[in-house]
Every structure is written in structure tokens, then in C-alpha cells.
Amino acid sequence: MDENDETSRVRLPAALVPLKNLTRGQVSVARVLQAWYIVARSEELADKPLAVMVWDIPLVLFRGASGRPAALLDRCPHRNVPLSEGYLQGSELVCGYHGWRFGAEGGCRFIPSRVSDEAESRARKVPSFPTREQDGFIWVYATPESAPTTEPYRFAMMSAPGYDHVVSMVTAESTLHAATENALDVPHTAFLHKGLFRSDSRGLTITAVVRRGSDRVEAEYLGESRPPGLVARLLSPSGGAVTHFDRFILPSISEVEYRMGEENHLLVATAMTPVSDFETRLWAVVSFRLRVPHALVKRAIKPLAMQIFQQDARMLKAQTALVKRFGGEQFASTEIDVLGRHIWRLLRAAERGETLPADPLEERVELVV
Numbered sequence: 442m443d444e445n446d447e448t449s450r451v452r453l454p455a456a457l458v459p460l461k462n463l464t465r466g467q468v469s470v471a472r473v474l475q476a477w478y479i480v481a482r483s484e485e486l487a488d489k490p491l492a493v494m495v496w497d498i499p500l501v502l503f504r505g506a507s508g509r510p511a512a513l514l515d516r517c518p519h520r521n522v523p524l525s526e527g528y529l530q531g532s533e534l535v536c537g538y539h540g541w542r543f544g545a546e547g548g549c550r551f552i553p554s555r556v557s558d559e560a561e562s563r564a565r566k567v568p569s570f571p572t573r574e575q576d577g578f579i580w581v582y583a584t585p586e587s588a589p590t591t592e593p594y595r596f597a598m599m600s601a602p603g604y605d606h607v608v609s610m611v612t613a614e615s616t617l618h619a620a621t622e623n624a625l626d627v628p629h630t631a632f633l634h635k636g637l638f639r640s641d642s643r644g645l646t647i648t649a650v651v652r653r654g655s656d657r658v659e660a661e662y663l664g665e666s667r668p669p670g671l672v673a674r675l676l677s678p679s680g681g682a683v684t685h686f687d688r689f690i691l692p693s694i695s696e697v698e699y700r701m702g703e704e705n706h707l708l709v710a711t712a713m714t715p716v717s718d719f720e721t722r723l724w725a726v727v728s729f730r731l732r733v734p735h736a737l738v739k740r741a742i743k744p745l746a747m748q749i750f751q752q753d754a755r756m757l758k759a760q761t762a763l764v765k766r767f768g769g770e771q772f773a774s775t776e777i778d779v780l781g782r783h784i785w786r787l788l789r790a791a792e793r794g795e796t797l798p799a800d801p802l803e804e805r806v807e808l809v810v
């Protein structure tokens with residue numbers, strides 16, 4: 442190409458030049474380790490060790506004495522092979538390489554071929570992580586050998602009378618922050634999920650009232666009428682007043698809650714697990730009490746939710762790829778990106794082990810839907 446040809450010398454601005462290495466701090470990743478995350482459904486944990494991952498920490502799950510879930514670092518202290526490749530003997534986990542046996546607390550109980558039977562010593566202990574089993578899920582606290590001061594999130598409607606539930610698990614190639622923002626972002630629904638969830642703008646101005654607590658941020662949407670989309674029509678055939686809340690609760694919970702009329706209540710509660718910085722697993726529980734037959738709703742919700750999620754997942758994956766290519770995020774936000782920055786503030790504080798004070802002031806944002 443001609444050296445003097447101006448067009449051949451057009452340079453990308455520095456900010457647009459893709460960088461090779463993505464370093465931490467250029468993306469919205471806040472590793473909140475003093476927190477509970479779902480790692481499996483109860484029924485997945487039976488008579489075999491199960492390999493899972495939280496914040497890039499490989500863990501092995503198994504059921505110890507009296508069936509209580511145990512979570513250990515998935516690394517044998519002897520020669521560092523994954524303990525999840527081993528097997529269970531009673532309530533002990535046996536490494537598949539030389540047969541060292543470990544208890545639920547990670548202590549080494551037995552070493553085959555060894556004359557002395559004093560197996561347990563500090564150097565041979567596997568770090569263990571606190572666990573809980575509730576609402577049909579296994580939760581792990583992401584800090585080993587610690588005494589948690591909090592308990593896992595409760596799926597409140599799971600024990601409420603008159604409610605039914607649909608549980609699904611999906612994985613998104615995205616940061617936890619991007620996944621939570623996406624789950625609670627209103628403006629994309631009319632566009633990315635056109636026709637399914639919301640449809641084209643009807644020019645209706647609604648108000649989001651944002652309230653900030655010490656462990657959460659919520660937006661209440663005022664002035665919404667029943668959207669004409671397929672989901673809304675299914676939920677409330679006759680329309681009526683709509684109450685709509687979107688909530689983020691530390692460390693990784695999103696709640697989307699709708700009430701339509703007196704007797705229709707829908708809560709989509711999603712507990713997200715950061716498998717790694719750029720992979721997030723979503724455990725979604727849709728709880729509903731509706732006037733329309735529940736059997737019908739149950740059958741419709743899963744494929745519909747999956748279709749909505751596939752659209753989100755495709756976009757999140759593409760976003761992650763581009764953020765990596767350009768060496769970090771360069772987001773241009775407006776006030777209708779209602780919750781994203783509040784979620785980030787909460788996550789950052791939680792990563793540092795700080796608790797933000799609740800803010801008594803509400804923030805009001807108008808948006809057109």
C-alpha cells in the first residue's frame with residue numbers, strides 16, 4: 442500500500458486498540474469470598490464425589506456422616522490429584538491414586554500400606570469449606586476453615602402455601618456483575634426479547650424508585666400496566682394493576698417480582714454462582730401463585746424461560762468476548778441503566794469485607810416502556 446495514502450495510515454484511537462492481556466481491575470469482577478453460593482442441587486449429591494467450582498476454586502462435594510454435605514478443596518495433599526476422581530467408602534472420601542482416606546472435615550483418616558496408623562496431621566489435612574443444605578440446594582461458603590456469620594439466602598416462596606415452582610439451572614459466559622445486571626435490566630427486554638416478554642415501546646413513561654440498603658438495592662417500577670407480551674397475557678388474562686420490583690441482594694441474588702391484580706404473584710429468584718471470573722451459573726427458582734391453572738403455567742414457563750435465557754446468554758457471551766478483546770470494559774451508561782452501578786458498589790464493598798450504610802434517600806428515574 443502507498444505510504445503516502447492517508448487511508449492506509451488511519452489509526453485506531455488508543456482506547457480502541459485490542460489489548461493482549463486482560464488484567465484484573467479493568468473488568469467488573471469483585472471476588473466476594475465471605476459468602477454463600479449454590480454449588481449443586483440436593484439430588485445431584487448421592488453416592489459419588491462431585492466436582493464443582495466457585496471463584497475458580499475446585500471443590501469436591503460428598504455426603505459425610507448422617508448424609509450431611511461436605512465440601513473440600515479438590516486436591517489430594519499427597520500428590521495433588523483431584524479427590525473427585527476417587528470414591529466414597531462409608532462417609533469417607535478415598536483418593537483414587539494411593540487410597541488416602543479423608544473425613545468430612547478434611548482430616549486424613551487412613552493411609553494404606555503404612556505401618557503407623559497415626560494418619561492425621563496438619564500437613565495432610567484438606568482445607569474444608571462450610572456447607573448448608575436448604576430449599577433443595579447445596580450451598581458452600583467460599584472461605585475455607587471459617588465460621589460464617591451469615592446464612593444462605595432463602596427462597597422465601599418455596600414454603601408458602603398455594604405456590605408452585607419451576608427450578609432451572611443455566612450457565613452464562615459472563616462476569617457475575619454482567620449476569621446480575623442483565624437479569625435486572627428493564628430496557629433490554631423490549632428489544633432483545635421482543636414479543637416474548639415485553640413488546641415494542643408503547644410510549645408509556647414509568648418511574649423507577651431506587652432504594653439502597655446495606656446488602657441490597659431495589660427498584661420499584663411505578664405506573665406500569667400489564668405489558669402485551671405473551672408471558673404477561675398468560676399470567677394475567679384480564680390485566681389489572683401491576684406491582685413490579687427488581688432487586689439485587691448480596692452476594693449474587695436477583696429477584697424479579699410481579700404482582701398483577703389481587704391474586705397473581707410471580708417471583709423469579711436467581712442465585713448466581715461465580716464459577717470463575719467469566720463464567721456464572723444461574724440457579725433460578727420461578728415461584729408463582731396465579732389465577733390461571735398452574736399445570737398449564739408450569740408447562741409453559743420452562744421453554745419460555747429457556748428461550749429468554751438463550752437470548753441473554755448469546756448477548757452476554759458476545760459481550761464477554763469483546764470486553765476481553767479490548768482489554769477491559771468501556772461502558773457508556775445513562776440513568777436508565779438503573780441498577781448496574783449500585784450492584785457494582787455493593788459487590789466492591791463486600792469484596793473488601795465492608796458493609797455499606799443503608800441510604801434513606803430514594804432515587805427516582807423515569808423511563809419509557
Ligand code: FES
Nearest residue numbers: 517519520536539
Ligand atoms: S495422590 Fe492422593 S493418595 Fe496419593
Ligand SMILES: [Fe+2]
Nearest residue numbers: 623630634753
Ligand atoms: Fe434478558
